[in-house]
Amino acid sequence: MCGIAGILLKNGDSGIDTGTALIDMLDGCQHRGPDSTGFALYESGEEGQLKLRFHVGSDNEAGDAVAALKAVFDEHGAEVIEEERIAGSYRVVVRFSGDLQKFSYAVEHAAKVVSIGESLEIVKDVGGAHDVDDTYDVHLFRGSHGLGHVRLATESDVKPEASHPFWATGFADVAIVHNGQITNYWKMRRRLERRGFAFATDNDSELIAVYLADKMNQGIPLKDSLASSIDDMDGTFSFLVSTRDEIGYAKDRLAAKPMIMFENDDLIAIASEEVSLNRLFPGRALDTREPPPGSYRTWSRSI
Amino acid sequence: MVTVDLKDLSTREANESIREAAARGETIEVLNPDARHHIGVGVIHPVDIHVRGSAGYFCAGLTDTPRFHIERNAGWGLADNMYRGSVVVGGNAGAIAGVAIRGAEVVIRGNMGSRAGQVMKKGTLLCCGNANFMAGYMMYGGRMIILGESGERLGEDMTGGEIFLGGDLVSLGSDAMETDIAEDEIDDIRAFLDRYEIPFRGSLRKIVNAGKKLRYGTPERQVRSIPYFNFSGDSGYWNHKVQEDVYIKSQIGRYRVRGYGGARELPHLSDLAFARDIIPGALGDDPVSRVRMHTLIGGKNGAKPLDLTMPVLIAPMSYGALSRSAKQAVAIASGMAGIAENTGEGGMSDAQRDAAGQLIFQMLGGRLGWNIHDMNRADGLEIYISQGAKPGFGGQLMAKKVTKELAEIRGIPAGIDLRSPSRHPDILGADDLVIKVEELREATGYRVPVSVKLGAGRIHDDIKIAVKDGFDFVELDGMQGSTGAGGAEVMEYVGIPTISAICEAERALASIGRRQDIEIVLMGGLRDGVDAVKALCLGADAVALGTAAIIAGGCIACMQCHVGQCVTGIATQDPEHEKRYKPEIEAQHIYTFLESVRWQIAAVTRGLGYDDVRGPCRDDLVALTPEAAEITGLPLCPERRDSGLPEINAAMERALR
Numbered sequence: 001m002c003g004i005a006g007i008l009l010k011n012g013d014s015g016i017d018t019g020t021a022l023i024d025m026l027d028g029c030q031h032r033g034p035d036s037t038g039f040a041l042y043e044s045g046e047e048g049q050l051k052l053r054f055h056v057g058s059d060n061e062a063g064d065a066v067a068a069l070k071a072v073f074d075e076h077g078a079e080v081i082e083e084e085r086i087a088g089s090y091r092v093v094v095r096f097s098g099d100l101q102k103f104s105y106a107v108e109h110a111a112k113v114v115s116i117g118e119s120l121e122i123v124k125d126v127g128g129a130h131d132v133d134d135t136y137d138v139h140l141f142r143g144s145h146g147l148g149h150v151r152l153a154t155e156s157d158v159k160p161e162a163s164h165p166f167w168a169t170g171f172a173d174v175a176i177v178h179n180g181q182i183t184n185y186w187k188m189r190r191r192l193e194r195r196g197f198a199f200a201t202d203n204d205s206e207l208i209a210v211y212l213a214d215k216m217n218q219g220i221p222l223k224d225s226l227a228s229s230i231d232d233m234d235g236t237f238s239f240l241v242s243t244r245d246e247i248g249y250a251k252d253r254l255a256a257k258p259m260i261m262f263e264n265d266d267l268i269a270i271a272s273e274e275v276s277l278n279r280l281f282p283g284r285a286l287d288t289r290e291p292p293p294g295s296y297r298t299w300s301r302s303i
Numbered sequence: 304m305v306t307v308d309l310k311d312l313s314t315r316e317a318n319e320s321i322r323e324a325a326a327r328g329e330t331i332e333v334l335n336p337d338a339r340h341h342i343g344v345g346v347i348h349p350v351d352i353h354v355r356g357s358a359g360y361f362c363a364g365l366t367d368t369p370r371f372h373i374e375r376n377a378g379w380g381l382a383d384n385m386y387r388g389s390v391v392v393g394g395n396a397g398a399i400a401g402v403a404i405r406g407a408e409v410v411i412r413g414n415m416g417s418r419a420g421q422v423m424k425k426g427t428l429l430c431c432g433n434a435n436f437m438a439g440y441m442m443y444g445g446r447m448i449i450l451g452e453s454g455e456r457l458g459e460d461m462t463g464g465e466i467f468l469g470g471d472l473v474s475l476g477s478d479a480m481e482t483d484i485a486e487d488e489i490d491d492i493r494a495f496l497d498r499y500e501i502p503f504r505g506s507l508r509k510i511v512n513a514g515k516k517l518r519y520g521t522p523e524r525q526v527r528s529i530p531y532f533n534f535s536g537d538s539g540y541w542n543h544k545v546q547e548d549v550y551i552k553s554q555i556g557r558y559r560v561r562g563y564g565g566a567r568e569l570p571h572l573s574d575l576a577f578a579r580d581i582i583p584g585a586l587g588d589d590p591v592s593r594v595r596m597h598t599l600i601g602g603k604n605g606a607k608p609l610d611l612t613m614p615v616l617i618a619p620m621s622y623g624a625l626s627r628s629a630k631q632a633v634a635i636a637s638g639m640a641g642i643a644e645n646t647g648e649g650g651m652s653d654a655q656r657d658a659a660g661q662l663i664f665q666m667l668g669g670r671l672g673w674n675i676h677d678m679n680r681a682d683g684l685e686i687y688i689s690q691g692a693k694p695g696f697g698g699q700l701m702a703k704k705v706t707k708e709l710a711e712i713r714g715i716p717a718g719i720d721l722r723s724p725s726r727h728p729d730i731l732g733a734d735d736l737v738i739k740v741e742e743l744r745e746a747t748g749y750r751v752p753v754s755v756k757l758g759a760g761r762i763h764d765d766i767k768i769a770v771k772d773g774f775d776f777v778e779l780d781g782m783q784g785s786t787g788a789g790g791a792e793v794m795e796y797v798g799i800p801t802i803s804a805i806c807e808a809e810r811a812l813a814s815i816g817r818r819q820d821i822e823i824v825l826m827g828g829l830r831d832g833v834d835a836v837k838a839l840c841l842g843a844d845a846v847a848l849g850t851a852a853i854i855a856g857g858c859i860a861c862m863q864c865h866v867g868q869c870v871t872g873i874a875t876q877d878p879e880h881e882k883r884y885k886p887e888i889e890a891q892h893i894y895t896f897l898e899s900v901r902w903q904i905a906a907v908t909r910g911l912g913y914d915d916v917r918g919p920c921r922d923d924l925v926a927l928t929p930e931a932a933e934i935t936g937l938p939l940c941p942e943r944r945d946s947g948l949p950e951i952n953a954a955m956e957r958a959l960r
Binding site: 153257288 | 359435
């Protein structure tokens with residue numbers, strides 16, 4: 001029950017900033033989901049450093065969570081380089097070179113993880129695109145690509161941690177935004193759990209993220225992982241996925257959820273509705289395309 | 304020429320300007336559309352409207368006679384339900400282009416998205432590029448021309464109409480087939496293409512309905528009716544009903560279809576009693592004059608609310624399931640009683656509109672009989688999602704009832720076993736629904752309330768969506784509701800009881816702190832004023848009565864509503880049968896019944912010590928059974944069975960004498 005958006009800048013001269021572009025695109029489709037808004041933003045970090053974001057709550061609860069996290073950092077040899085508390089969240093950059101999956105499962109026990117990555121940072125909270133920007137300064141992001149999501153909560157609560165985008169728990173730099181419903185969720189999840197993967201939520205979008213990250217971890221390219229996801233997932237879905245260097249989409253065979261894209265020499269932008277794409281180019285009629293049912297594709301940033 | 308610049312205006316302001324200019328007959332130019340939704344909805348004048356850019360969802364929707372020219376693309380639901388007039392799109396159109404059109408000409412120069420022409424009934428949908436998945440899905444009539452590729456499953460479950468294909472046929476849908484194309488059809492298409500200056504000299508092939516799924520294979524043999532009162536029986540095991548059921552299934556080899564409601568014992572309002580004795584003597588001679596009953600429903604978001612003399616509405620029942628005469632009687636009675644009537648699925652008739660003081664117009668997935676003119680003369684608009692008797696299923700109207708006249712109003716071929724779509728073409732989630740609600744509001748200038756009818760299933764989630772999507776009120780329909788025709792097993796076993804529905808709804812809304820943002824009209828097996836007060840105690844703002852009104856108007860409860868040969872003339876379209884029904888007389892009976900409901904609501908409210916129908920609350924109720932206590936969370940007090948009511952009944956007898 002939501003709207004999604006994604007953008008990848010192919011080069012540095014488009015005159016468009018990722019953060020601002022995503023805020024505009026999500027504001028354009030906020031009617032699809034007024035409860036919460038989130039962003040997955042990619043900005044190159046320093047070699048050997050990880051950016052981590054957590055929901056820690058407020059007051060004592062937050063202090064306890066941060067203390068618990070620091071204990072885990074010490075235990076896993078993660079050295080804190082910078083840290084910051086913003087609203088109910090905690091952002092920290094660490095130097096780390098160990099087993100990321102073990103590390104991430106360990107921090108998961110100390111606090112609610114929002115994202116972990118060398119370049120990925122996920123920012124999400126209740127409210128609209130501008131509300132979240134007011135708190136987290138999303139417009140200051142200048143990275144190469146990113147995803148965004150607006151949510152209308154139906155079955156689960158209106159809470160920051162139930163918002164999108166979802167990070168692929170245990171895998172650095174993989175994020176997803178999804179519109180639709182995976183109907184074989186539990187079957188797929190148990191299959192992955194038997195292989196040792198942990199899930200931070202009961203949300204079907206997290207499943208897609210972990211599913212894709214697992215494939216890529218086995219050396220399967222993102223594009224082929226998307227192809228198999230269409231075969232393996234039942235239900236209705238239009239989703240966007242991003243990694244450190246790529247974004248991609250997949251759309252179910254029933255074409256029940258909207259998706260539309262615009263591409264030129266500078267960028268590729270994908271959204272639930274054209275009104276979001278048009279926010280990037282006010283007053284212009286765009287040459288857009290609607291991806292066909294059962295299709296998928298990826299784009300890479302120039303490195 | 305009038306210029307409307309969306310850069311400076313909200314969609315609502317822009318649409319008001321567009322409609323005003325259209326009424327003056329002026330040509331309109333829309334600047335900076337930037338793919339915004341609902342551009343030009345609700346226009347009913349033959350003017351040219353130029354959209355200088357791309358349009359969003361439902362552009363040109365719910366219109367009659369305008370000519371739209373969209374420079375580039377259009378989003379989902381282009382020309383939704385457009386009657387006469389035309390739309391030309393210079394670029395591509397999104398999914399469900401030409402959905403439910405009733406005569407319009409829609410021309411798309413580029414490609415079109417999935418399910419184009421879904422439930423279209425009349426007119427022409429032309430796509431110069433490629434179509435996509437399930438073009439012509441469930442179309443009832445009209446002509447679709449695709450000059451490029453067909454996409455997968457062309458003509459899936461189409462009932463009527465023709466599809467002409469110039470490019471490759473990727474695959475045919477269920478119950479579609481290729482047939483020969485006639486010379487004059489080709490000439491017609493050439494003329495159409497020439498008129499829109501489309502150069503195409505290739506050959507065309509023709510796809511139509513194959514006719515394999517329009518009727519049930521073996522008709523259900525008619526049997527002597529077992530009255531409802533026996534049907535539900537004492538024994539739930541091997542009784543007459545079960546025996547008959549097995550026997551009929553041994554002949555037809557499928558589920559049965561029947562009318563009326565479920566016959567199974569389920570927790571009900573009668574499992575609740577009043578917590579306190581009715582104060583004898585408090586009733587006085589005329590409780591109606593001593594209790595405030597006036598109720599407004601639907602004004603939460605600024606629309607003109609329904610203005611009811613008591614918290615009661617007529618439940619939605621269609622012209623189709625019921626005869627024109629029966630609908631007329633109900634409408635007259637509702638007008639006399641000062642409450643609201645509801646069209647149900649089958650469209651609005653002049654007689655019904657004239658007779659009913661206030662009329663809610665209901666929109667279903669098939670968009671049968673739906674149109675902008677009747678929307679404009681309705682007092683409320685209602686999006687049907689599902690109904691309590693058969694949540695998740697579409698309506699059923701057997702061939703006997705699908706007469707020529709009825710088919711004309713609904714825009715479908717006559718003589719089919721009509722199985723209405725169970726879902727809307729353009730509502731596949733809460734996110735689409737909110738855009739649909741907005742379309743209805745934009746098209747009618749935000750004048751009337753927009754409600755949603757929810758059959759009780761996953762009420763805890765669904766009611767939250769209803770409030771978040773901005774509905775003014777919800778008609779919440781429990782499992783004990785009835786229907787003109789439905790699968791027997793579905794009626795008995797699918798859904799949740801009416802008391803569960805209202806309790807779940809109240810809990811869900813409380814959990815998100817939004818109870819005050821929506822009103823609830825409870826229905827589904829409510830029989831009288833006593834049930835109504837219990838519903839109000841549980842939290843309902845008003846109730847709706849369907850079956851009770853029909854019985855008051857002569858229904859004998861034989862459960863054969865689906866057959867079409869109703870002996871009372873209520874559930875039939877056969878003039879011979881309908882002749883027996885005297886609308887004026889039955890209207891008086893229904894009205895008298897509604898007045899008894901009014902009296903009971905007043906008497907019980909007064910007897911509980913209140914002078915306003917908004918007074919009674921949960922504290923005034925107890926549960927008589929463990930199940931009802933569990934469902935409602937009310938204290939279990941079986942010893943209060945019969946409490947209070949003898950006084951009410953005796954007083955009512957006196958009053959009616």
